[in-house]
Every structure is written in structure tokens, then in C-alpha cells.
Amino acid sequence: MKKFVTLLLGVTMSLGLVACGGTPAAQTSSQPSAAGSTPTAQAASQSKVTGSVTASGSSALLPLVQVAAEDFMNKNPDCSVTVNGGGSGTGLKNVAEGAVDIGNSDVFAEEKLDATTASGLVDHKVCTVTMAAVVNKSLGVDNLTTQQITDIFTGKITNWKDVGGPNLDIMLVTRPTSSGTRALFKTWALNGVEEASNSALETDDSGTLMETVESNEGAIGYVALSYLVKDTKVQAVSIDGVAPTLENTYNGTYKVWGYEHMYTKGDGSEAAQAFIQYMMSDEFASNIEAMGYGASSKLSDTAVNSHK
Amino acid sequence: MTKQRSGGLGPQNSTAYRLKKEYLGRGAVTVCGILIILLTLSIGIFLLVKGTGTFTKYHHSVWEFLFSADWSPMDRADQGGGTVGAAIYICGTFLTCGLALLIAAPFSLAAAVFMTEISPKTGSRLFQPAVEIFVGIPSVVYGWIGLTVLVPFIRDVFGAKMGGFSVLAAGIVLAVMIFPTITTVSADAIRSVPWDYRNAAYGMGSTRWQVIYHIVFPAARPGIFTGIILGLSRAVGEALAVAMVIGKTRAFPANLLSPTNNLTAAIAADMGNSADGGEHNLALWSMALLLFSFSMLFIFIIHRISRKGRDRDKA
Numbered sequence: 315m316k317k318f319v320t321l322l323l324g325v326t327m328s329l330g331l332v333a334c335g336g337t338p339a340a341q342t343s344s345q346p347s348a349a350g351s352t353p354t355a356q357a358a359s360q361s362k363v364t365g366s367v368t369a370s371g372s373s374a375l376l377p378l379v380q381v382a383a384e385d386f387m388n389k390n391p392d393c394s395v396t397v398n399g400g401g402s403g404t405g406l407k408n409v410a411e412g413a414v415d416i417g418n419s420d421v422f423a424e425e426k427l428d429a430t431t432a433s434g435l436v437d438h439k440v441c442t443v444t445m446a447a448v449v450n451k452s453l454g455v456d457n458l459t460t461q462q463i464t465d466i467f468t469g470k471i472t473n474w475k476d477v478g479g480p481n482l483d484i485m486l487v488t489r490p491t492s493s494g495t496r497a498l499f500k501t502w503a504l505n506g507v508e509e510a511s512n513s514a515l516e517t518d519d520s521g522t523l524m525e526t527v528e529s530n531e532g533a534i535g536y537v538a539l540s541y542l543v544k545d546t547k548v549q550a551v552s553i554d555g556v557a558p559t560l561e562n563t564y565n566g567t568y569k570v571w572g573y574e575h576m577y578t579k580g581d582g583s584e585a586a587q588a589f590i591q592y593m594m595s596d597e598f599a600s601n602i603e604a605m606g607y608g609a610s611s612k613l614s615d616t617a618v619n620s621h622k
Numbered sequence: 623m624t625k626q627r628s629g630g631l632g633p634q635n636s637t638a639y640r641l642k643k644e645y646l647g648r649g650a651v652t653v654c655g656i657l658i659i660l661l662t663l664s665i666g667i668f669l670l671v672k673g674t675g676t677f678t679k680y681h682h683s684v685w686e687f688l689f690s691a692d693w694s695p696m697d698r699a700d701q702g703g704g705t706v707g708a709a710i711y712i713c714g715t716f717l718t719c720g721l722a723l724l725i726a727a728p729f730s731l732a733a734a735v736f737m738t739e740i741s742p743k744t745g746s747r748l749f750q751p752a753v754e755i756f757v758g759i760p761s762v763v764y765g766w767i768g769l770t771v772l773v774p775f776i777r778d779v780f781g782a783k784m785g786g787f788s789v790l791a792a793g794i795v796l797a798v799m800i801f802p803t804i805t806t807v808s809a810d811a812i813r814s815v816p817w818d819y820r821n822a823a824y825g826m827g828s829t830r831w832q833v834i835y836h837i838v839f840p841a842a843r844p845g846i847f848t849g850i851i852l853g854l855s856r857a858v859g860e861a862l863a864v865a866m867v868i869g870k871t872r873a874f875p876a877n878l879l880s881p882t883n884n885l886t887a888a889i890a891a892d893m894g895n896s897a898d899g900g901e902h903n904l905a906l907w908s909m910a911l912l913l914f915s916f917s918m919l920f921i922f923i924i925h926r927i928s929r930k931g932r933d934r935d936k937a
Contacts, residue, residue: 401894404895427699428699490870492891515784515870516869522866529785533785
């Protein structure tokens with residue numbers, strides 16, 4: 315019994331400690347917190363940040379935020395950054411409730427939250443994500459027109475021979491309806507036309523999707539460019555002759571991309587602000603690109619204007 | 623016990639002593655028990671509140687939810703106007719679980735008979751532990767093996783169109799998963815059939831198979847049914863392994879080789895991304911409530927069976 319009581323006490327105490335640690339003791343010393351989303355706050359990452367930052371949400375953004383968190387913690391040993399997935403809806407809900415400091419999302423908060431809740435959140439467009447349609451390497455198709463790709467994903471074209479490929483049934487591999495990736499692809503690649511869900515395999519996991527495309531000759535799906543950086547087992551498809559690359563995203567010729575958002579409630583804690591500034595800094599931009607995401611700062615005006 | 627309670631004298635009856643020996647333990651157990659009951663109740667109430675939102679907040683009919691295949695709920699907080707027909711998911715759950723049961727039940731019963739009646743020694747030394755290990759294998763492992771071995775196999779051997787993701791794959795994976803549950807519970811039921819029954823039958827000149835078929839099976843029937851229903855409820859609730867091999871296509875399957883979707887996989891795929899409190903989100907909660915009612919139903923049936931079994935034993 316005594317042991318039990320001790321244990322109980324121990325648990326309570328550690329819970330208390332965690333709760334205390336959770337309160338952002340963020341003291342970015344003299345930094346007058348360059349609030350807002352200016353990516354120029356290089357200085358913020360040089361002065362030591364203390365406290366803790368929690369983030370949850372988008373699984374598309376997760377790998378990048380995890381790398382950023384590691385780098386950030388190496389530079390600021392007194393600050394702990396915890397990142398979880400859970401999906402864009404979860405991230406937005408959590409940040410709106412104040413359960414986390416940062417909510418990661420593939421979509422604008424207005425699309426998932428009611429207007430009043432969304433207006434309390436501040437959007438930081440930390441990077442861009444470019445989507446590419448992918449097919450099996452042995453298929454021999456590497457370019458499709460917007461019309462063809464729309465017809466394929468809406469189920470109008472069901473055989474590759476209609477788009478210049480072999481006589482082979484098309485196997486659609488898409489995303490769940492609530493997926494941010496799907497919403498992005500629908501808006502920018504399919505001209506807003508809803509995909510045919512009744513003839514497509516669905517998976518939210520890009521790894522599984524790549525696996526399926528790799529092992530089925532007639533399969534077509536779409537993934538973020540970040541999944542194509544190291545993996546060349548599938549063929550990325552150009553749309554209207556424009557290859558899905560970061561360069562083409564920046565200069566505005568390839569249009570299937572979207573912003574990745576990090577939302578804070580109000581301006582957020584100072585530690586959270588410092589972390590977001592680090593993610594948007596020029597210092598981290600090379601990491602962003604190495605992982606296949608795009609740096610918001612490098613977008614040309616053409617690109618920015620096309621996505622307003 | 624009664625002596626102490628009747629209130630004699632001596633140190634054994636001091637309050638401190640009784641506190642230590644009696645009330646403290648009893649109190650802890652009671653508190654834990656009540657906590658668990660409260661937890662179960664609150665989960666039920668929570669699901670009920672969330673799950674009925676589809677019908678109260680967005681005014682869909684239960685009929686539409688259960689029998690319509692038209693699924694395109696709005697995914698925005700506080701905005702309705704979509705459709706929430708979950709018939710495809712419900713059908714997918716029934717089909718995969720039914721198929722799993724069809725595959726697993728004969729094998730499980732045969733295995734249970736083998737390890738209890740035919741070869742009890744090998745059964746208890748080798749077979750039983752092996753089957754019990756099966757229970758402990760995490761479902762993701764089953765799913766993964768299904769994805770890497772079974773799905774390509776179905777594609778190559780049966781020429782399944784959608785790459786082998788199919789009702790058949792889901793049924794087989796589930797069958798393997800529920801096989802140990804049904805086997806162990808059935809084996810226990812068969813073991814608990816009194817030896818007198820068997821001896822009486824042998825005494826009348828029955829062969830071993832006649833004893834098994836005409837005496838042991840009927841006597842162990844309630845236990846066997848309980849095992850089957852426990853297996854079924856595990857199959858109904860399994861999300862991960864099924865989601866990996868079913869293909870998650872929102873259409874009724876044309877045949878066993880077509881992909882479809884089921885309740886658990888659909889919930890798992892969309893729960894994180896859908897807007898909280900939105901039509902889509904609440905429709906998923908309604909599906910969760912439906913799953914919860916299934917498992918309540920199963921538990922109810924199990925209780926009915928075991929009570930019937932007891933009544934018959936008394937008679």
C-alpha cells in the first residue's frame with residue numbers, strides 16, 4: 315500500500331512538473347520579437363531561446379518541422395520543441411483550443427474552422443509544397459495535359475492507351491476526402507473537379523501510395539515533391555509539358571503547389587515565434603529545399619499572384 | 623471472517639487493524655472498480671452525444687445514414703448540406719467480417735478439436751502456446767504481411783484489377799487474426815465438457831468421431847458460439863490491418879477481388895483531417911457509435927448464450 319501511495323505521489327508530482335514545464339517561460343532576452351511573418355529575423359535564432367514549443371497537425375509538413383525542431387534545439391539547448399502529427403484538422407483544432415502552441419496545416423484555417431475561431435489565429439506561410447502526379451516507371455508516360463489528368467482522376471479515361479500509353483487499365487490511387495493533399499491537387503491540377511472516389515484506392519500515407527504505384531504498372535497517384543527527392547522508383551509526370559520541380563514552382567510555370575501553414579493563437583508565445591522565424595529564415599531555407607519543399611521567400615511574383 | 627466481524631475483543635478488532643487489513647484493500651478495489659465503470663459509461667455517453675450530432679445538428683435521417691450509399695459530407699465547421707450515407711462502409715464491415723468468419727470458424731473448430739480430443743498432449747505442449755502467441759501479434763504486423771505478401775499474391779494469381787487490394791485480402795487477414803481467439807475459447811469449452819459424457823457414449827459403442835460430433839460439440843456449443851462472437855467482435859473493431867489491404871475505395875465491391883472500404887478504415891483515414899464539429903467529423907462519430915452498438919450487441923448475445931447454457935445445465 316505504501317508503495318502504491320509513493321507511486322501515486324510520484325506520478326502526481328511528475329505531472330505537476332510537466333504542467334509547469336508547459337508554461338512558456340520564453341525569455342528571448344532583449345529580442346523585441348519581430349512579430350508577424352517576416353522571414354528576416356535572423357537575429358532571433360542567434361540569441362538563446364528558452365521555454366518549450368509544442369506543435370501538431372499536418373502530416374505532410376511533419377518531416378520538415380521535425381528536422382527544424384532538431385536544429386532549433388541544437389542551437390537553443392534550453393528550449394524544447396515537441397512536434398506531433400495528427401492531421402491538419404487536429405492541428406488547427408488544437409491550436410485554437412490552446413492545447414498546442416503551433417498548429418500545422420495544409421489548408422487555410424478558414425476552411426476547417428468557423429470564422430470567429432479562425433480569425434483568432436495568425437497564419438505563417440512557412441514553406442510551399444509542390445504536388446506531382448506519379449506513375450509506374452515502366453508505363454512510359456511522363457507528360458499529361460491538364461485535361462487528360464482531369465479525365466483520368468474523374469474516371470472518364472480508364473485506359474492508358476487513350477493518353478498515348480500502353481493498352482492497360484488505369485488504377486487510381488488517391489487520398490481520403492478530408493486530406494489537404496487531395497484538396498490541393500483538386501484545386502490546382504483538376505480545375506476544382508471532384509475526383510472519382512468510387513473507382514480509386516485511397517490512402518493518406520504517401521509511402522504506401524508510392525509502394526502501390528511502384529508495384530502496379532497501371533497505377534497513378536500524386537505525392538508531395540518531398541517524397542521524390544530521394545526516391546526515384548516512380549516516374550513524376552509533367553503537366554502540360556512543365557516538370558514538377560522547385561524551379562518551375564518558383565517561376566510560376568508549374569501551378570500544382572500550395573502553402574504549408576503554421577498557425578499560432580494570436581502572436582503566440584515568444585518561443586513559438588522564434589521557432590517559426592527560424593523555420594522561415596534564410597539559414598533554414600537550404601534545408602527546406604533539400605527536403606523537397608519550397609521556400610516561400612523564393613517565390614516569384616507570378617507564382618505568388620497565381621495563388622492568391 | 624465472521625468471527626472478527628461479530629465484534630469480539632482484542633487487537634484484531636482495533637480500528638487501525640481493521641483499517642489496514644480490511645477497509646484499505648476493499649476501498650482501493652472499490653474505487654478502481656467504480657472508476658472503470660464510470661470510464662466505460664462516460665465513453666458510451668460521449669459517443670452517444672458526438673454520434674447523434676449527425677441526426678440532431680445536421681438533421682440527417684438514420685435511414686439515410688444506414689442505407690444510403692451517397693457519401694459526401696461537408697468538411698467545414700458548422701456547415702451542413704452534404705450527404706452522409708454510410709452504407710458502403712457498413713456493407714464493407716459486414717462483408718469482410720463475414721468472410722473472415724467463414725474462413726476462420728472451420729479451421730478454428732478443427733484446431734480446437736485436434737488439440738483437445740485428438741492429440742491432447744501435442745495440443746497442450748505445442749499447439750496451445752503457438753496459438754496463444756498468435757493472439758499477441760500486433761495487428762500492424764498482420765496488416766503489413768497482408769500488404770507485402772497477400773495483396774501481390776492475389777493480384778498475380780487471381781488477376782485482381784486494383785492491384786490485389788480486395789475484400790478477399792481483408793477477409794483473409796481478419797481470419798488469421800481471429801483464428802486464435804475462436805480456437806482458444808472453443809478449446810476451453812470442449813475441455814470443460816465432463817468426461818462422464820464421453821465415457822457414457824464410448825460405453826454405448828460410439829467411435830471417437832461419433833463422440834466428438836454427437837456429444838462434445840453439442841455440449842460445448844455455448845462456449846464455441848461465445849468464441850465465434852468474440853472473434854467476430856475483434857474482426858469488426860480491427861482498423862489498421864484491414865485499412866492496409868482493403869484498398870479504401872468508396873464503392874460496393876463487385877466481387878471478392880474488388881476493393882471497398884469499411885467503418886474502421888474510413889474513421890481512421892479521416893478523423894485527423896476533418897474539421898472538428900463539422901458534418902464530416904460528426905458522421906465519423908456516428909460510425910464510431912455504430913461500431914460501439916455492434917460490440918454492445920455482441921456482448922449482449924454472449925451473455926444470452928452463457929445464461930442459456932447455465933439454464934440448460936440446471937435442467
